[in-house]
Amino acid sequence: MMLIDSHCHLNMPELAARLPQVLENMAQAEIGQAIAISVDRQSADEVLALAEQHTNLFASVGVHPEDQNSAEMSVDELIAAAQHPKVVGIGETGLDYHWCSGDLAWQHARFSTHIQASNQTGLPLIIHTRDAAADTLRLLHENQAQQGVIHCFTEDTAFAKAVLDLGFYISFSGIVTFRNAQQIQEACKYVPLDRILVETDAPYLAPVPKRGKPNEPAYVRYTAEFVAQLRGESMATIEAATTANTYRLFSKLPPLTRQP
Template sequence: MLVDSHCHLNFPDLAARLPEVLARMEENCVELALVIGVTRSDYPSVLALAEAHPHLYATVGIHPDDKDAAEFSEDELIEHAAHPKVVGIGETGLDYHWCKGDLAWQHERFRVHIRAARRTGLPLIIHTRESAADTLRIMKESGAERGVMHCFTENREVAKAALDLGFYISFSGIVTFKSAQELKEVAKMVPLDRILVETDSPYLAPVPFRGKQNEPGFVRHVAEHVAELRGMPFEALAEATTDNFYTLFSKVPRLLGQP
């Protein structure tokens, strides 16, 4: 069985065909998906999905790419995190691709999420784009303790620094792209007990679906490719990444009914 550790099932393109998407999860032996909160306004739809389906869980957070986004306060994040189906804080982090200029607001938003994660004991879901040095610096300064570098696209040095902080590394469909040679090397070197797989759907569909709409069932293709890169059976990689998910997101009950 597999887990999609990062998806956006509440986004309109996936929500409009949810029964089909959930059925394909089952067909591909994906036993659980984590639906990620990225805005205050969309959080109710994220939570509603988790409440309606036993094999969906949620996180709460504000993505770093919008300066004017309505914020959650630290206390509000903690309050939402008390819900039994909310198992992580984020998506949070830094993004210097879409955001330029004085980014003190983005740094403070990140710190708020880190403090909330420390107070709740829940893992952080970290986004970093063209901002690895500052992301790692703030993680160290703020005492980020547990979490995952989601949709990892950085080099071996950044991966090692995140691992040294106790974080997991999650690979998305990008690792299947021919152009992602450096990332493939990272997928070979990350310890087996620190790897997660994800889709980040509806984005970044893996080969052989590249260019099409992504969905949680396609996480199987990510896992198959990572297993091939590491020269190990797919079944062993699937078991390891699933075990890793439940170890990191320890609030999620290990034994679930079938979707």
């Protein structure tokens, strides 16, 4: 069996500078594929270039909610970029009230733009939400969002239920392995097996036992192993489920027919 890292930032300097080793580590850990995530216009070009160069890497297109000064992408621009065969998702998008405050209408507008692009392309939303659960749900409802994933889940079980009721998926990062992450762990036990994804968010948030070190796709195996133990399920069950779920959500992602 294999795993997929459903969310990483391979264009970041910590990983890009040693990409051959990162890819070799992925292969050794039996991480078959990884989705490299865009956070702005420049990174969208960078992750797509990586995806074009490596058969087991794929990309998203989108603008992160954190930086108000990031150049916006229109619905039409997102739709055009999404036509590339290796672009499999829209985002990273969403709301961030932890780092941003004041009048956040610009953030709401940016999120709504991405939701519209997702609805029109049929590609899933890759959603970042931090300290903004209520408005995240409100905008998903108002824009009739059709499909997506809450990446790097950090909320509670009530929010998980609301997201699941929308038909969305939930992705767990290395944070779920942290000792002080009881709320996230409870949510992880609650989420149905057919809605769970795993990710690294590399180079950030390395799971135990690599916490404090630069993260990389190979380490998603530690997160998956922890999730299996937490839920009382076998590692084979988690590998099979998270892989199947990733392919179901990211329908442009071509399934591997054999080990990488």
